Amino acid sequence: MSDVHLPLPLVGADHARRDARAVADQLDDYVLPRLRRLDAPLLVVVGGSTGAGKSTLVNSLVGRRVSAPGVIRPTTRSPVLVHHPDDAPWFSGQRILPGMARSTGHGHDTHALELVAEPTLPPGLAILDAPDIDSVVDENRALATQLLAAADLWLFVTSAARYADAVPWDFLTQAAQRHVVVAVVLDRVPPAGMRDIPGHLGQMMAHRGLGSSPLFAVPETTVDADGLLPNAAVSPIRGWLAGLVANDRSRQDVVRATLAGAIENTARLAPSVAEAVEDQTRTVTRLRDDANAAFREATRAVTVQTADGSLLRGEVLARWHEFVGTGEFMRAVDDRISWFRDRLVSAFKGQPPEAMEMGAAVESGLESLVIEQGRAAAERAEAAWRSNPAGRHVLQGAQVDLSTTSPDFDEQVSRMIREWQKEIFRMVSEEGGKRRSAARYLALGVNGVGAALMVLIFAQTGGLTGAEVGVAGGSAALAQKLLEAVFGDENVRRMAKKAKEDLDERVEVLMSSELLRYHQVLVALQVRPQQAEEIRAAARTVSDALADGLEVDPYVGIGGETPALGPADRAVKGGERPAIGGTPYAITSGIGGESAELAGIDPGIERRPVEQPQSGARAQPRSAPEGGFLKPAADRHRDRPAARPETGDVVDADVIDHPQQEH
Numbered sequence: 001m002s003d004v005h006l007p008l009p010l011v012g013a014d015h016a017r018r019d020a021r022a023v024a025d026q027l028d029d030y031v032l033p034r035l036r037r038l039d040a041p042l043l044v045v046v047g048g049s050t051g052a053g054k055s056t057l058v059n060s061l062v063g064r065r066v067s068a069p070g071v072i073r074p075t076t077r078s079p080v081l082v083h084h085p086d087d088a089p090w091f092s093g094q095r096i097l098p099g100m101a102r103s104t105g106h107g108h109d110t111h112a113l114e115l116v117a118e119p120t121l122p123p124g125l126a127i128l129d130a131p132d133i134d135s136v137v138d139e140n141r142a143l144a145t146q147l148l149a150a151a152d153l154w155l156f157v158t159s160a161a162r163y164a165d166a167v168p169w170d171f172l173t174q175a176a177q178r179h180v181v182v183a184v185v186l187d188r189v190p191p192a193g194m195r196d197i198p199g200h201l202g203q204m205m206a207h208r209g210l211g212s213s214p215l216f217a218v219p220e221t222t223v224d225a226d227g228l229l230p231n232a233a234v235s236p237i238r239g240w241l242a243g244l245v246a247n248d249r250s251r252q253d254v255v256r257a258t259l260a261g262a263i264e265n266t267a268r269l270a271p272s273v274a275e276a277v278e279d280q281t282r283t284v285t286r287l288r289d290d291a292n293a294a295f296r297e298a299t300r301a302v303t304v305q306t307a308d309g310s311l312l313r314g315e316v317l318a319r320w321h322e323f324v325g326t327g328e329f330m331r332a333v334d335d336r337i338s339w340f341r342d343r344l345v346s347a348f349k350g351q352p353p354e355a356m357e358m359g360a361a362v363e364s365g366l367e368s369l370v371i372e373q374g375r376a377a378a379e380r381a382e383a384a385w386r387s388n389p390a391g392r393h394v395l396q397g398a399q400v401d402l403s404t405t406s407p408d409f410d411e412q413v414s415r416m417i418r419e420w421q422k423e424i425f426r427m428v429s430e431e432g433g434k435r436r437s438a439a440r441y442l443a444l445g446v447n448g449v450g451a452a453l454m455v456l457i458f459a460q461t462g463g464l465t466g467a468e469v470g471v472a473g474g475s476a477a478l479a480q481k482l483l484e485a486v487f488g489d490e491n492v493r494r495m496a497k498k499a500k501e502d503l504d505e506r507v508e509v510l511m512s513s514e515l516l517r518y519h520q521v522l523v524a525l526q527v528r529p530q531q532a533e534e535i536r537a538a539a540r541t542v543s544d545a546l547a548d549g550l551e552v553d554p555y556v557g558i559g560g561e562t563p564a565l566g567p568a569d570r571a572v573k574g575g576e577r578p579a580i581g582g583t584p585y586a587i588t589s590g591i592g593g594e595s596a597e598l599a600g601i602d603p604g605i606e607r608r609p610v611e612q613p614q615s616g617a618r619a620q621p622r623s624a625p626e627g628g629f630l631k632p633a634a635d636r637h638r639d640r641p642a643a644r645p646e647t648g649d650v651v652d653a654d655v656i657d658h659p660q661q662e663h
Contacts, residue, residue: 016276048157176209179261
């Protein structure tokens, strides 16, 4: 949906625009790359609020400082991705987040993804420290959203003081709606709150559809000289992550759950985006119809007024009378056709100025009529658009003034009329040349006969009233008699019809060129009417594929090996959330009002065996690798794991009763 354009400020357009952008980003950054390579490392994105301690947590999990925390907000500026050296080819290219540059040094460029190779990190696991979701910098917030959408798993960090804030819950609610695999880290929990705060957060998670998500509580403590948390505080999280990548099945369970949710979310959002496209299309069509109607009326007005005698007023009529002579001549013409022909020959000798002045008067009168109607059409179109909020938005963004005609419109009208008159004179000359007996009358009188033809055209329908009827009607009758005497009545009717149709076509073309400016402004909005159905069709295809099991293209490992995949490895089942391998430690959310079972917390909490999960709501404990992964060398003999793998019992970790530093 990257090419979806919703430019008009309609109701719901902002929401649909965000949905379309989110779907496009997730398709590009996650769904398509992940479908192509299911064997890629598990990408864990660590996200959360400002000052929640994301960077400190990442550094503590890795065992060394790889992401720079700080007290100046926003803290995380450039996203940092930590991976095993053998997994570097997965991230150095454009497989994920194709729009971001790569770097290998510390920086503050939010457009660059800083890659850090860490040999103690298990192969198949990558951890990405994202910017703050509530950063004061808009660009950071947008990047955090994009990175979370590219994750196989969210490790969402919040603090005991801010876990109920609206912004984190907006993201967590989205995660639940999209069926993203998410684990929540509750940081800086004071010793006195270890019994109540995690349990309350767990209840909130359950009420918002995250009841099966692990909840880790990190006690309020101090950091060492390197800014790292004690191993006991993070070893449950470290062990859980290690367990997820311990075998391909558990890792791909996470991948499939998030991937299926992302695809399902795409199909869910598509219909509302399609409806928004249709709203835009309907509005653009209405604006186009308003402009069309305005210029259609202008064309109709010119067509009517160039045939009803309206132009046979003022200067045009005066010049016609000067050309044909006195009223006595007009009264005698019916009885003295032969005399009239002699008079015509005499009048045309030497191209009398009356004929030239008659043509100029016709040109001036016709030009005024067309210009007036063109400007009126522009005013009507602009007024119609201004009465519509969407139309006002279009007018404000237009690069041209649509309240009047284009700057060269008057010149276009003048040129059009001259070309029309030239065509009339050419037709008269051509028709007269066919009659040798009439050639001597027409040789010097083309302009005069052409003027007579124009007079005849302008009074075809006789729309005048009162005294004008006699004057204009008589003028038209005289012109017709004159032309019939030279060409015959049938030829006169044919010539008049052809000349009028030519004029109407030229006026229509001219008005259409003015109308084109309005159409071009609408075309620039890039609203495609067929796009709504394209979106719906794509959503139906995805929904059908999810219902039947979405086939995944065969993939080849980095080393050129092709893993053998069974049927279960080749499909992402829609509507199912695969059971994720149980958490290695009983760090759960106290769902259903039970006391939270937490590692590394207040010794006053009752220690008891960890219960088996019910309906996937709670994670089963599982032993972690000896000492956990990435355990700092200095801590490997000092700290104990937070759970004994052989029994699964929860044990106490030391709580350092000092305020925790900012992290």
